[in-house]
Amino acid sequence: MTDAFKAEAGGLHSSLRRRFLAGETRGYEWRRKQLKTLGKLLEEHSDSLIGAIVADLKRPWSEAAMEVKIxxxxxxDALRNLRSWMRPTWHWTHMLVAPAKQEARPEPLGSALVIGPYNYPVNLLISPLIGALSAGCNVMLKPSEISKSCERLFSELIPRYFEREDVCCVTGGVPETTTILALNWDFVFFTGSRKVGKVVASACAQHLTPNVLELGGKAAALVDSSVTSVTEAAKRIVWTKFVNAGQTCMCPDYVICHESVVDELCEELLRWTKTFYGESPKASPDFARLVSPAHARHVVHMLEESDGEVLCGGLDAADEEACYVPPTIIKNPTLGRSAVLSKEIFGPVLPVITFSTFEDSVDKITTIDAEPLALYIFSGSTSVQERYLAQVRSGDAIINDCFVQAGLDGVPFGGVGNSGYGCYHGKASFDAFSYKRGVVHRHGYLDAAVLVPTPGSINIRYPPDNPTRRALLPLLVRYAPALPRFLTLGNLIGVTVLAVLITTFKNGMLKEGLRKAIEYL
Structure with missing residues (x-):
């Protein structure tokens, strides 16, 4: 890293801050313009982005396209709902401060830093950006240096479509990332490993910067004896485990299956693996590659440090230099001794272990990872599903499927505990980059508290204290009703005027019309 990068990053940060502090990003029109610009970028360069994903990860075109189309x-969705997301939430106000109204107003957190990972290099960088722009935040993007084709493409496209004061992009490795993390951001959004997540959280703590960490962990796919269809469960598990060669933070990292159905499940897992990727997955255009030889080496080392019965794949077929580890299923590796059950795999290796009772399964899941990013429950019994949801913590939980939460904007996506904190997708993305600003509107002169009789005091709210104030103030604070927003001074005056008119004019139609107006108010 050079001094030139420090100067460039500092200048970009200052430009973002100046624009935000000038209030230029707060309005609806700025947000709408930026979202439409981003949409134009994705539309005009969809094929280039898909090609970059394929180049970095060797994923099939259709799966890479999903990343962009989502x-x-x-x-x-953001453009359609932006006005409603921006609206304040109004609340009833305690009678003692009437006439008044109060609101919770969503405000942008400010200039944000978004750090993306290599495994879904387009989606996991741009999805947080959509939330940031919707919320009125301008952004510095830091794509992963490991997915080189995507990094290069973003560094070319972002300055072509956006002013640097709105959205900018910097590239580089660990030193560069460390440099930009040291800047005083208003918000940081990071997706990556737990190890790096701790570094990011520590850097944010230096400036008390709020942040979202989307990390990972060992998500369990639990197959109960009450499973609706072993075949369907196996099909869904195999695809979500081996898509992108297992480089998915929310994919099932292992299967824990009831001992009564484990043999059938293993047969189906093997069948679907061969159906999807053939007898020679290395030759299959549908099977991706690990992002680098170093990542392939990491997975190979985990296999070397694990036991159990290898049902397919394994070490012999691995090719580190080609970034290839075959789809591997291992039955009954030893808990507490096998690396594939103690570390996040992030590769195409699927351990299968068994359980005998509900308590046994909960104990094993929490031993392996007490707070995974996701929990997948395959069961046809609602009571079984609810027991697991009550007893096992996870960021998200899916019943009878895996991974589908990634494409749904109505379900907040995020971790808990060691799998991260904060969530996004849909309105949750808008909320992640916003804070709720409480605003109370009071009349400058009128005060309902003066109506409370307090001998010796001008208003029950103010000293000096006296027996009446001591008796009434605590009771009113606790029991006095809250009033709705429409009971403001203006509306009260309007209702009064209408009431006088009704009394004064005897015309039946006018009287009826005015009564309807009162009802409307």
Whole structure:
């Protein structure tokens, strides 16, 4: 890293801050313009972005395309709902401060830093950006240096479509990331490993910067004896585990299956693996590659440090230099001794262990990872589903499927505990980059508290204290009703005027019309 990068990053940060502090990003029109610009970028360069994903991860075109198309859907959803997201929430106000009204107003947190990962290099960088722009935040993007094709493409496209004061992009490795993290951001959004997440959280703590950490962990796919269909469960588990060669933070990291159905499940897992990727997955255009030889080496080392019965794949077929580890299923590795049950795999290896009772399964899941990013429950029994939801903590939980939460904007996506904190997708993305600002509107002169009789005091709210104040003030604070927003001074005057008119004029139609007006108010 050079001094030139420090100067460039500092200048970009200052430009973002100046624009935000000038209030230029707060309005509806700025937000709408930025979202439409981002949509235009994705539309005009969709094929280039898909090609970059394929180049970095060797994923099939259709799966790479999903990563881009989901973003276009998110942008359309944000544009459609932006006005309603921006509206304040009004609340009833305690009678003692009447006439008044109070609101919780969503405000942008400010200039944000978004750090993306390599495994879904387009979606996991741009999805937080959609939330930031919707909320009125300007952004510095830091794509992963590991997915080189995507990093290069973003560094070219972002300055072509956005002013640097609105959205900018910096590139580089660990030193560069460390440098930009040291800047005083208003908000940081990070997606990546737990190890790096702790570094990010520590850097944010230096400036008390709020942040969202989307981390990972060992998500369990639990197959109960009450499973609706072993075949369907196996099909869904195999695809979500081996898509992107297992480089998915929310994919099932292992299967824990009831001992009564484990043999059938393993047969189905093998069958679907061969159906999807053939007898030679290395030759299959549908099976991706690990992002680098170093990442392949990491997975190979985990296999070397694990036991159990290898049902398919394994060490012999691995090719580190080609970034290839075959789809591997291991039955009954030893809990407490096998690396595949103690570390997040982040590769195409699926351990399968068994349980005998509900308590046994909960104990094993919490031993492996007490707070995973996701929990997948395959059961046809509602009571079984609810027992697991009550006893096992996780960021998200899916019943009878895996991974689908990634594409749904109505379900907040995020971790808990060691799998991260904060969430996004849909309105949750808008909320992640916003804070609720409480605003109370009071009349400058009128005060309902003066109506409370307090001998010796001008208003029960103010000293000096006296027996009446001591008796009434605590009771009113606790029991006096809250009044709705429409009971403001203006509305009260309007209702009074209408009431006088009704009394004065005897015309039946006018009287009826005015009464309807009162009802409307």
């Amino acid at each position: 973003l276009q859907r998110e942008i359309n």
